[in-house]
Amino acid sequence: MFLKLFLVMVFLSYLALMGLILGHRFLPSARNTPPLPRKDTAFDGSTELIVELENVGKSFDYPVLKDVSFKIRQGETLGVLGKSGSGKSVTLKLIAGLLKPDVGRILFHGKDITGMNERELLELRKRVSYVFQGGAIFDFLNVGENIAYPLRERGMKDEKKIKERVDYLLAAVELGNMGHLQKPELSIGAKKQVAIARAIANDPEVILYDEPTTGIDPIVKKSVNRLIRKLNKQEHLTSIVVTHDLKCIEMVADRIIMLKDGVIHFEGDQEAFHSSPDPYIQAFIAGKRFDEDRRQDPEVRIQESEDQRQETGDRRDQNRE
Numbered sequence: 001m002f003l004k005l006f007l008v009m010v011f012l013s014y015l016a017l018m019g020l021i022l023g024h025r026f027l028p029s030a031r032n033t034p035p036l037p038r039k040d041t042a043f044d045g046s047t048e049l050i051v052e053l054e055n056v057g058k059s060f061d062y063p064v065l066k067d068v069s070f071k072i073r074q075g076e077t078l079g080v081l082g083k084s085g086s087g088k089s090v091t092l093k094l095i096a097g098l099l100k101p102d103v104g105r106i107l108f109h110g111k112d113i114t115g116m117n118e119r120e121l122l123e124l125r126k127r128v129s130y131v132f133q134g135g136a137i138f139d140f141l142n143v144g145e146n147i148a149y150p151l152r153e154r155g156m157k158d159e160k161k162i163k164e165r166v167d168y169l170l171a172a173v174e175l176g177n178m179g180h181l182q183k184p185e186l187s188i189g190a191k192k193q194v195a196i197a198r199a200i201a202n203d204p205e206v207i208l209y210d211e212p213t214t215g216i217d218p219i220v221k222k223s224v225n226r227l228i229r230k231l232n233k234q235e236h237l238t239s240i241v242v243t244h245d246l247k248c249i250e251m252v253a254d255r256i257i258m259l260k261d262g263v264i265h266f267e268g269d270q271e272a273f274h275s276s277p278d279p280y281i282q283a284f285i286a287g288k289r290f291d292e293d294r295r296q297d298p299e300v301r302i303q304e305s306e307d308q309r310q311e312t313g314d315r316r317d318q319n320r321e
């Protein structure tokens with residue numbers, strides 16, 4: 001009897017040992033995935049580099065990024081400017097590991113992400129969160145469930161803990177009592193706030209904002225900008241904010257880069273940007289201010305909507321003909 005039991009135990013130990021050896025041999029994670037360096041917790045005006053781009057190039061139909069290099073330090077907010085099509089969103093997608101560069105390296109905590117496998121990229125995306133240009137949130141979930149989604153996806157099961165975290169996030173983005181609302185009931189600004197809450201739900205280190213204030217009115221814009229600033233301090237986030245909105249840059253960015261013709265045309269702080277004698281920057285600032293002021297002028301708004309009506313009418317007439 002004892003002998004039988006002994007033999008069964010020896011056999012089970014043998015199986016367990018083989019499992020360990022084979023698992024180590026064949027699982028990609030166990031084979032070649034050294035863990036990413038751990039997060040540094042508190043913002044201390046540190047000089048620790050979090051993200052570095054080194055001579056990055058990316059082409060589609062044409063070279064969008066030719067040779068782009070820049071660095072972001074912990075706790076810093078980098079504003080990225082550039083005209084439409086200059087590669088701002090592509091830059092964010094490269095940093096989030098959603099696209100791969102054709103040439104160059106992208107380092108996260110000193111580790112090159114360009115050669116990472118899917119499993120490593122999933123790990124990276126837990127730590128580098130992305131608020132998409134459209135601020136996409138799910139139609140079929142209410143606000144609270146939208147924010148809870150990434151928590152559940154990452155395996156959080158305790159409903160009490162989920163509710164606590166969702167309540168904390170709702171308060172953080174100033175949507176305190178709106179957890180029950182559905183997407184159609186939300187203003188564009190509130191949708192952005194939900195998207196931001198969802199992006200920070202899993203306590204990322206880096207948050208990438210793609211046009212966080214586009215399409216919202218000036219008052220809500222201000223509160224989204226304040227929110228970005230506040231979260232950076234409160235949650236110790238390092239951020240990159242891509243935007244056309246100069247007011248947003250003024251409110252949130254510690255440093256600015258401007259993309260033009262596939263390279264960094266400008267890199268520096270707010271003061272250097274605004275006092276730059278570069279004609280392209282001067283024209284960019286003047287043009288943006290002109291556009292922003294025009295759009296806020298009620299007479300221009302009336303004129304624009306009349307122009308639009310006229311245009312729609314013209315098109316309808318053309319279709320009838």
Ligand SMILES: Nc1ncnc2c1ncn2[C@@H]1O[C@H](COP(=O)(O)OP(=O)(O)OP(=O)(O)O)[C@@H](O)[C@H]1O
Nearest residue numbers: 060061064082083084085086087088089090091133
């Ligand atoms: N997946 C893709 N496939 C093909 N072309 C792409 C892809 N992603 C981006 N592009 C092209 O790369 C160029 C830069 O795109 P990107 O979205 O980065 O511009 P952007 O600076 O963010 O512009 P905007 O201010 O209008 O958002 C564009 O010409 C775009 O068409």
Ligand SMILES: [Mg+2]
Nearest residue numbers: 088089133210
């Ligand atoms: Mg874009």
